[in-house]
Amino acid sequence: MTSDATIQEDQSPILACTVCRDVQNFELLIVDMEAALGEQWGDLGFTDALMFFDQPDAKSLEFVALAIDDYDEDNLAQLMEVIDAAKSRGIRTILIAEDVTPASLHKLLRHGADEFIPYPLPKGELAEAIERLRRPAVVEAPEPEIQEETPAAVSLKSGSHSREGVVLAVHGLAGGTGATTLAVNLGWELANVRKDNPPRVCLIDLDFQFGSVSTFLDLQRRETVFELLSDTESMDSESFGQALMQFEDKMSVLTAPTDMIPLDLIQPEDIERILETARRHYDYVIVDMPKTLVQWSETVLTAAHVYFATLEIDMRSAQNAMRLKRALQAEDLPFEKLRYVLNRAPKFTDLAGKSRVKRLGESLGITIELLLPDGGRQVMQGSDHGLPLATSASKNPLRKEIVKLAESLNDLDQSDPQAA
Secondary structure, eight states, rough: SSSOOGGOOOOSSSOEEEEEOOOGGGGHHHHHHHHTTTTTOOOOOOOHHHHHHHGGGGGOOOEEEEEEEEEGGGHHHHHHHHHHHHHHHEEEEEEEEESSSSSHHHHHHHHHEEEEESSSTTTTHHHHHHHHSSSSHHHHHHHHHHHOOOOOOOOTTTOOOOOOEEEEEEEESSTTHHHHHHHHHHHHHHTTTTTTSSOOOOEEETTTTEEEEEETTTTTOOHHHHHHHGGGOOHHHHHEEEEEEETTTTTTOOOOOOSSSGGSSOOOOHHHHHHHHHHHOOSSEEEEESSSTTTHHHHHHHHHHHEEEEOOOSSSHHHHHHHHHHHHHTTTTGGEEEEEEEEEEEOTTTTHHHHHHHHHHHTTOOOEEEEEOOOOOHHHHHHHHTOOOOHOOOOOOOHHHHHHHHHTTTOOOOTTOOOO
């Protein structure tokens, strides 16, 4: 390994550099770099990289491997400066990250990083990434146009449909229980459940403060969303369609607003109008709910055919499930609509885990009807790239269970609110 790219003066040109706080924190990266490039690479710090890019030796650089961990998240501005400097000189960037939040990864990828690899590095992944970067430019030329293209609004005509679509709500009983992952991927699977005459699907993000549906699908947030929510009385099919975004020409999405807004700024009547309009134009309306209960939560629960509540095998989920059950029963709300979804469920061969699931349901007095397996890192990676699992990891076990759920829901009677 070359310890300092600035003093490399042998006859072999430097083809790549690692750029990180301390390369010794990424030992597997060192091994893979040496396997792929031999001695034709070097190591730089963040500040040194900016200086090295202006030196003659940097002209031979094909790419830099920007290696970061959670300690570097407070320094995103400098990381983006390195990406900008490399990009301006035609140097590609491979982002290698360990324990970095999805929000930071998304920001760096959108800023211009060409490839992303999680650390520890999967076997052969660095070599494959280098091979992709070395492909002829004509193969990758259309990509920037696709990334920069602003998805068009959805054209809806008043009175053109009367579908009385099925409303499916997803509510996470604790943070990280996979509610948004389920909502996004269930919507996509429903949109593709039939090749002939596929259902029309609308995904609505009602988490106005921390909603991440737009991130999971790499969609821009529009100012028109807040305008729509602020004046639903004058909303018609055309204005509703203008606030929607289209994903892959198969699913319409109403993202959370651009800025955070108080959850109680929206009244139950506003939510009712939005759901009614969506149902008229779509076969399935998927609603991603905030974890907080607000005055319009009852509106969604009443309108929903099925209300999925995601949880895990832990104390916080158990306590929150019991509190939600008591709250709904105290207000005489349709508690029977809740369908409990256990995320990261034990594997089929884990008898002890399955016994814990059974005891959890019995202690809470509920039935856990849907068990979703742990999708692993592929779930986070797909979300960071703005892709559903069907595209990013089609053979993932979590995706397979969501496909089964979509197929079972496909036969739901859209005209009967009690069908679920």
